Every structure is written in C-alpha cells, then in structure tokens.
Amino acid sequence: MPELPDVEVYRRRFEQTSxxxxxQAVEIGEERIIKGIAADDFRxxxxxxxxxxxxxxGKYCFAKVDQQTGWLMMHFGMTGYLTHIRSxxxxxKDWVVCFTFDSGSALVYASTRKLGHLSHVSDPGDFIxxxxxGPDPMDRSFSRxxxxxxxxxxxxxxxxxLMDQSLLASIGNVYSDEILFQAGFxxxxxxxxxxxxxxxxxxxxxxxxxxxxxxxxADPDRLPADFLIPHRSENDHCPVCGGPVKRVSLSGRSAYFxxxxxPGA
DNA sequence: CCTATAGCCTGACGGC
DNA sequence: TGCCGTCAGGCTATAG
Numbered sequence: 001m002p003e004l005p006d007v008e009v010y011r012r013r014f015e016q017t018s019x020x021x022x023x024q025a026v027e028i029g030e031e032r033i034i035k036g037i038a039a040d041d042f043r044x045x046x047x048x049x050x051x052x053x054x055x056x057x058g059k060y061c062f063a064k065v066d067q068q069t070g071w072l073m074m075h076f077g078m079t080g081y082l083t084h085i086r087s088x089x090x091x092x093k094d095w096v097v098c099f100t101f102d103s104g105s106a107l108v109y110a111s112t113r114k115l116g117h118l119s120h121v122s123d124p125g126d127f128i129x130x131x132x133x134g135p136d137p138m139d140r141s142f143s144r145x146x147x148x149x150x151x152x153x154x155x156x157x158x159x160x161x162l163m164d165q166s167l168l169a170s171i172g173n174v175y176s177d178e179i180l181f182q183a184g185f186x187x188x189x190x191x192x193x194x195x196x197x198x199x200x201x202x203x204x205x206x207x208x209x210x211x212x213x214x215x216x217x218a219d220p221d222r223l224p225a226d227f228l229i230p231h232r233s234e235n236d237h238c239p240v241c242g243g244p245v246k247r248v249s250l251s252g253r254s255a256y257f258x259x260x261x262x263p264g265a
Numbered sequence: 266c267c268t269a270t271a272g273c274c275t276g277a278c279g280g281c
Numbered sequence: 282t283g284c285c286g287t288c289a290g291g292c293t294a295t296a297g
Contacts, residue, residue, distance in 0.1 A: 076291080079291090112276065114274060156267060173290055232290095252271090254288080
C-alpha cells in the first residue's frame with residue numbers, strides 16, 4: 001500500500017517502535033531485495049548499532065544509523081510494509097528482512113511480491129538527487145506556486161503528471177484516482193484542459209486527501225465516507241452519488257472513477 | 266518531450 | 282476440486 005500516506009504510516013511506526021535499541025540480528029529471507037550492496041555488508045553496517053531517526057521522501061524511507069555515516073533506505077514496491085513484532089513467532093508469512101533488537105522485539109520489512117528494495121545510502125539528499133525525485137508534496141516548502149510551476153504548460157494527462165515521481169514524489173495509482181475523484185475531473189483530463197483556478201483547486205484537494213489519509217492510518221476501512229478508495233472496483237457504488245464505479249485503462253494502469261461525478265472525455 | 270508495452274514477482278479471484 | 286486467465290497500490294527499460 002505504498003504511496004505517500006502508507007509510507008508515512010510506516011515511518012511513524014518505525015519511529016515509535018524501533019529507535020534507540022541495539023540491533024542484534026539482521027535476517028534476510030530474500031537476498032535479491034537488497035540492492036546495490038552485498039547482503040553481508042548490509043548486515044555488518046547495522047549489527048551492533050541503533051537506528052537514530054527516520055525520514056521519508058515520497059515513497060522512500062531513510063533510517064539514520066548511529067555511529068555511522070550512512071542510512072538504511074527502504075522502498076516498498078507494490079506490496080511492501082513494515083510491522084513491529086514482540087517475538088519471532090509473530091513474524092508474518094511474507095517477511096523479507098527482520099531487524100531484531102536487544103529488547104527482543106523486531107522490526108520486519110515484509111512483502112508478498114518483493115518488488116521493493118532495501119539498500120544502504122550515504123546521504124538521502126544525494127540519493128534523492130541521483131534518483132531524480134521531485135519534491136515531496138507534504139514538505140513545508142511545497143507551496144501552491146511550487147505545484148503550479150511544476151504542472152503549468154506540461155503536456156499530457158494530469159493523472160500521469162501526479163504519478164510522475166520525477167515531477168513530484170509520492171503519489172501512485174490509487175491516490176491519483178482519489179485526487180481526481182475529489183476534484184471532480186475525469187481520469188483522462190489533460191493538463192492543457194485546465195485553467196489556473198482548476199489547478200489550484202487540485203493542489204488544495206491533493207493536500208487534503210494526503211493529510212486526511214495519513215490521519216486515518218492510510219487504512220481503506222477508516223477513510224472518510226466520501227473517499228472513492230474503498231470502492232475502487234468495477235460496478236461498486238460511488239460513495240457520493242451511488243452510481244456505478246467504472247474502470248478505464250490508461251498507460252497500462254487501471255483508473256477507477258465515477259462517470260457521473262467525474263464527467264468528461 | 267510524450268505514450269504505450271513488457272518485465273520483474275506472488276497471490277487472490279472468477280469462470281469453467 | 283483443479284486449471285486458466287486476469288488483475289493488483291511500483292519502477293525500469295525500451296520502442297515508436
């Protein structure tokens with residue numbers, strides 16, 4: 001569930017459960033999830049040390065390792081998540097990497113499809129620059145003017161732009177659908193079809209959707225009643241008008257929308 | 266610059 | 282019950 005709200009929820013979980021304990025063991029269930037560094041090096045950079053803080057940029061998490069120059073980097077792919085367990089018996093079936101602390105508890109990176117990756121980076125800022133990630137929309141400096149500057153004059157669809165991590169890092173297929181739904185635009189709408197006032201409205205909706213989702217733990221069952229996300233399947237009902245939800249394929253991804261609340265091409 | 270496709274992986278679901 | 286195709290919230294590489 002790894003778009004900005006989900007990753008922020010994992011970041012907070014990490015921060016609340018796993019800082020300040022000595023890492024006693026690092027088990028790696030699937031070595032291919034570790035990228036850019038040998039598994040043994042990855043382990044030895046962590047064992048005997050502590051996590052001192054966790055930050056996030058877009059869909060990436062960075063954990064500072066104390067007494068070290070580097071950081072643990074995590075990306076969650078399509079199915080990755082973080083969970084904190086009190087004992088090894090609680091390890092989920094799809095666990096991939098397990099960081100066990102001197103307290104006996106552990107932080108587990110789990111993922112069914114294992115499309116994400118973990119690595120070690122010397123500096124998150126450099127990593128973000130190297131990956132050519134755009135700004136994070138939850139960052140304080142991300143203003144309305146920042147957003148207008150990024151999208152104004154761009155060709156192509158608004159949905160594609162919202163999902164473009166090099167333009168702004170954070171939003172994926174699900175939340176771009178939610179933003180379009182809340183703003184009342186068809187998923188196929190082009191940026192060139194939108195005026196400044198409409199783009200400002202989209203900026204405001206984006207902020208509200210992301211904040212609200214984080215507030216509700218990014219859990220589809222707890223999101224506000226007017227959110228489309230829990231109804232993202234063909235012929236489910238629109239939470240606002242009750243009409244059928246439809247699906248269209250765009251750029252190889254499925255976009256779900258309400259034809260009556262989001263009219264247009 | 267833009268769009269579309271395939272591939273990486275595994276599991277759930279519906280139809281027969 | 283089993284088999285088969287489709288689909289799933291990410292990203293990258295490639296081709297047009």
